Amino acid sequence: IMGFVSNVKKFFDKAWNLAVNEPKKVIHCLKVGLALSIVSLFYYTRPLYDGVGGNAMWAVMTVVVVFEYTVGSTLYKCVNRAIGTCLAGSLGIGVHWVASQSGDRFEPIILQASVFLLAAAATFSRFIPTIKARFDYGAMIFILTFSLVSVSGYRVDKLVELAHERVSTIAIGASICVFITMTLCPVWAGTELHHLISTNLEKLADSLEGYAAENFRVDGSKSLNEKDPSKRLQGYKCVLNSKAAEESMANFARWEPAHGKFNFRHPWKQYLKIGASMRSCAYCVETLYGGINSNTETPEFLKNPLNDVCMRLGTSSSNVLKELSSMLKTLTNSTKLDILVDEMNSSVEGLQNALKTLPSYQHIPTPDPKTEEAPNGTEESILKPTALSLMEIVQMATLTSLLIEIASR
Amino acid sequence: IMGFVSNVKKFFDKAWNLAVNEPKKVIHCLKVGLALSIVSLFYYTRPLYDGVGGNAMWAVMTVVVVFEYTVGSTLYKCVNRAIGTCLAGSLGIGVHWVASQSGDRFEPIILQASVFLLAAAATFSRFIPTIKARFDYGAMIFILTFSLVSVSGYRVDKLVELAHERVSTIAIGASICVFITMTLCPVWAGTELHHLISTNLEKLADSLEGYAAENFRVDGSKSLNEKDPSKRLQGYKCVLNSKAAEESMANFARWEPAHGKFNFRHPWKQYLKIGASMRSCAYCVETLYGGINSNTETPEFLKNPLNDVCMRLGTSSSNVLKELSSMLKTLTNSTKLDILVDEMNSSVEGLQNALKTLPSYQHIPTPDPKTEEAPNGTEESILKPTALSLMEIVQMATLTSLLIEIASR
Numbered sequence: 148i149m150g151f152v153s154n155v156k157k158f159f160d161k162a163w164n165l166a167v168n169e170p171k172k173v174i175h176c177l178k179v180g181l182a183l184s185i186v187s188l189f190y191y192t193r194p195l196y197d198g199v200g201g202n203a204m205w206a207v208m209t210v211v212v213v214f215e216y217t218v219g220s221t222l223y224k225c226v227n228r229a230i231g232t233c234l235a236g237s238l239g240i241g242v243h244w245v246a247s248q249s250g251d252r253f254e255p256i257i258l259q260a261s262v263f264l265l266a267a268a269a270t271f272s273r274f275i276p277t278i279k280a281r282f283d284y285g286a287m288i289f290i291l292t293f294s295l296v297s298v299s300g301y302r303v304d305k306l307v308e309l310a311h312e313r314v315s316t317i318a319i320g321a322s323i324c325v326f327i328t329m330t331l332c333p334v335w336a337g338t339e340l341h342h343l344i345s346t347n348l349e350k351l352a353d354s355l356e357g358y359a360a361e362n363f364r365v366d367g368s369k370s371l372n373e374k375d376p377s378k379r380l381q382g383y384k385c386v387l388n389s390k391a392a393e394e395s396m397a398n399f400a401r402w403e404p405a406h407g408k409f410n411f412r413h414p415w416k417q418y419l420k421i422g423a424s425m426r427s428c429a430y431c432v433e434t435l436y437g438g439i440n441s442n443t444e445t446p447e448f449l450k451n452p453l454n455d456v457c458m459r460l461g462t463s464s465s466n467v468l469k470e471l472s473s474m475l476k477t478l479t480n481s482t483k484l485d486i487l488v489d490e491m492n493s494s495v496e497g498l499q500n501a502l503k504t505l506p507s508y509q510h511i512p513t514p515d516p517k518t519e520e521a522p523n524g525t526e527e528s529i530l531k532p533t534a535l536s537l538m539e540i541v542q543m544a545t546l547t548s549l550l551i552e553i554a555s556r
Numbered sequence: 557i558m559g560f561v562s563n564v565k566k567f568f569d570k571a572w573n574l575a576v577n578e579p580k581k582v583i584h585c586l587k588v589g590l591a592l593s594i595v596s597l598f599y600y601t602r603p604l605y606d607g608v609g610g611n612a613m614w615a616v617m618t619v620v621v622v623f624e625y626t627v628g629s630t631l632y633k634c635v636n637r638a639i640g641t642c643l644a645g646s647l648g649i650g651v652h653w654v655a656s657q658s659g660d661r662f663e664p665i666i667l668q669a670s671v672f673l674l675a676a677a678a679t680f681s682r683f684i685p686t687i688k689a690r691f692d693y694g695a696m697i698f699i700l701t702f703s704l705v706s707v708s709g710y711r712v713d714k715l716v717e718l719a720h721e722r723v724s725t726i727a728i729g730a731s732i733c734v735f736i737t738m739t740l741c742p743v744w745a746g747t748e749l750h751h752l753i754s755t756n757l758e759k760l761a762d763s764l765e766g767y768a769a770e771n772f773r774v775d776g777s778k779s780l781n782e783k784d785p786s787k788r789l790q791g792y793k794c795v796l797n798s799k800a801a802e803e804s805m806a807n808f809a810r811w812e813p814a815h816g817k818f819n820f821r822h823p824w825k826q827y828l829k830i831g832a833s834m835r836s837c838a839y840c841v842e843t844l845y846g847g848i849n850s851n852t853e854t855p856e857f858l859k860n861p862l863n864d865v866c867m868r869l870g871t872s873s874s875n876v877l878k879e880l881s882s883m884l885k886t887l888t889n890s891t892k893l894d895i896l897v898d899e900m901n902s903s904v905e906g907l908q909n910a911l912k913t914l915p916s917y918q919h920i921p922t923p924d925p926k927t928e929e930a931p932n933g934t935e936e937s938i939l940k941p942t943a944l945s946l947m948e949i950v951q952m953a954t955l956t957s958l959l960i961e962i963a964s965r
Contacts, residue, residue, distance in 0.1 A: 176676040
């Protein structure tokens with residue numbers, strides 16, 4: 148029993164931490180509560196209830212189903228629900244009219260067949276990627292409304308009136324949702340995406356810097372940096388795993404109107420490209436970190452000549468990333484970037500020069516084949532970062548050009 | 557107009573290809589149609605309609621919302637819907653009783669406040685990761701049902717009867733869904749996950765083999781292999797991007813009963829671990845392929861000594877992966893694996909030995925500093941794969957131990 152109590156306590160602690168760390172989410176919860184309270188007023192106040200009647204249920208349902216965390220996803224659901232309902236409603240009434248003309252015998256058969264066919268077709272359309280991205284929810288609502296209209300048409304007489312009432316209550320619910328999400332502390336999917344990408348850039352820069360500091364540090368002060376690497380490891384892991392989040396946000400951001408610094412047709416797809424280049428950078432960093440864990444200790448005589456250059460390359464690369472991140476944040480084109488890129492390129496050249504002189508170093512400490520083992524291991528561990536860094540620069544060049552493109556908008 | 561027509565044609569072509577390539581999805585669509593037809597029988601046949609009345613709407617709605625592609629996700633939604641509805645229904649009736657005891661004046665206030673508080677709390681619980689993974693849908697249904705019950709309780713008199721009818725129609729809809737998904741060509745999330753992981757292992761093996769063949773090929777016959785690398789590139793990219801799919805499938809697979817070769821408590825989490833190790837292998841492969849694109853051409857005199865060993869290492873690693881994949885497919889522990897791992901390890905040693913002899917080779921072709929540039933580039937491009945391959949072996953050791961663990965179940 149004590150174990151259960153402590154589990155419950157742990158759970159509430161976690162929930163409390165979540166609430167403290169992300170007040171936006173708490174505000175969202177209150178917004179949901181508010182929207183539901185407003186909708187339920189339709190039940191409690193007599194004049195409103197007389198207007199919509201028992202169909203007020205549909206307004207409540209719309210609010211619960213449609214209200215989402217970001218403005219973009221709420222709009223996406225509202226628009227989809229509206230399109231799906233109207234399309235299916237009119238089609239349903241049409242089919243109902245055809246069926247009612249064809250006699251009592253055929254009526255249920257026609258209705259059944261149409262439900263079967265249209266439901267199958269709409270379900271299939273949800274598997275097609277382009278439709279799935281934009282109208283997945285709409286297709287589901289289409290099936291729902293169409294089957295409801297066509298089957299209840301068989302028993303209910305005033306079908307058009309029913310449909311009209313239902314559509315108007317759904318419209319009331321949807322407009323309350325849209326109004327509340329957009330006015331009270333709105334959470335824009337676009338802004339979130341922008342923020343995610345720029346923090347990810349920073350995290351990547353930190354990881355890279357941390358790697359350089361960890362691997363090429365001159366003194367052996369491991370105890371001081373003990374905590375940092377693990378925290379920085381987390382940093383680039385975020386970049387690795389953020390693909391799904393980025394895609395869904397970019398998808399929702401497309402539905403949002405102009406807000407803040409962003410126009411309606413802000414190039415959200417570019418953000419996905421930046422995300423992809425960042426991810427390939429992060430793959431390199433992952434491979435570099437993998438090297439740390441499996442490496443044998445690097446002997447000093449070989450480490451020293453390359454140490455400074457590698458360190459400088461790591462720092463300058465991460466400076467470029469940081470500058471890119473701040474550029475992205477302010478949406479401006481910075482001239483400082485060119486200087487930093489030049490610096491980075493010069494440190495790449497420095498490293499290449501240092502490598503050219505390496506072979507002569509290598510032959511000094513090989514008097515017997517036994518000690519030769521060590522330099523080989525070293526060569527690997529130092530050359531690998533170099534080669535990877537070179538590749539990263541290629542990636543970063545792509546990234547840079549993409550960012551400049553965005554910044555120029 | 558012609559452009560529009562050709563667009564529409566292209567769209568239908570795509571849809572047709574999808575249908576031909578994945579007949580399971582087409583069958584799923586027909587299943588949805590069938591389930592809806594069965595449910596709508598409640599409207600068309602008089603005795604059934606008299607039993608449930610206008611509430612048959614809820615059965616239709618349940619079928620549309622709950623019917624999903626895999627058995628696991630359908631069960632997840634059914635169970636969630638059942639729990640959410642019952643919990644919220646009983647709570648709603650309780651709150652309604654309390655409110656009705658407290659006089660006409662306070663009744664709407666108590667109802668409003670309870671809706672606000674519970675909706676906010678349930679929305680917040682959806683942000684907590686453990687609840688989100690298992691009961692996200694249930695929390696939404698809880699909000700929906702609770703607010704419907706508490707607000708309609710204000711106007712409807714026979715609340716308990718209404719709730720009872722609604723719950724029974726939902727149960728009818730849900731049981732039809734579960735019956736149809738589990739009997740007609742069931743698509744098990746667990747089986748799909750199993751299949752995904754083993755094909756991904758194969759794709760990884762192909763990519764690795766393709767890389768070895770591409771980079772260390774002896775003759776310069778590029779035109780012959782022109783198509784292969786790009787297809788194989790696709791292979792490991794699937795591995796990189798399959799994280800979200802794996803996680804959701806493992807999540808749904810947990811809800812599934814015993815089927816085929818799998819028991820109820822099959823260790824689905826182990827699959828996620830395999831997926832993670834595969835992804836770190838794929839990061840290495842990505843970095844290797846990145847090397848192909850940026851490399852300068854490797855001169856023959858340096859390539860030849862390492863060529864064979866690298867080629868052997870690539871082939872033996874990919875053999876190990878393929879053996880793992882077939883082991884996973886049959887869920888057996890193969891003795892052949894040990895032999896293959898030994899082979900791989902011996903080729904790693906062979907490569908290390910070849911590297912030891914490299915420095916002497918390196919000094920032969922450096923009469924003037926101008927030509928020294930080339931060997932440096934080469935050294936990088938050959939040593940990097942080596943180092944990476946070594947790391948991959950560490951990854952593969954993890955993978956192997958995980959797989960053996962699963963196979964022993």
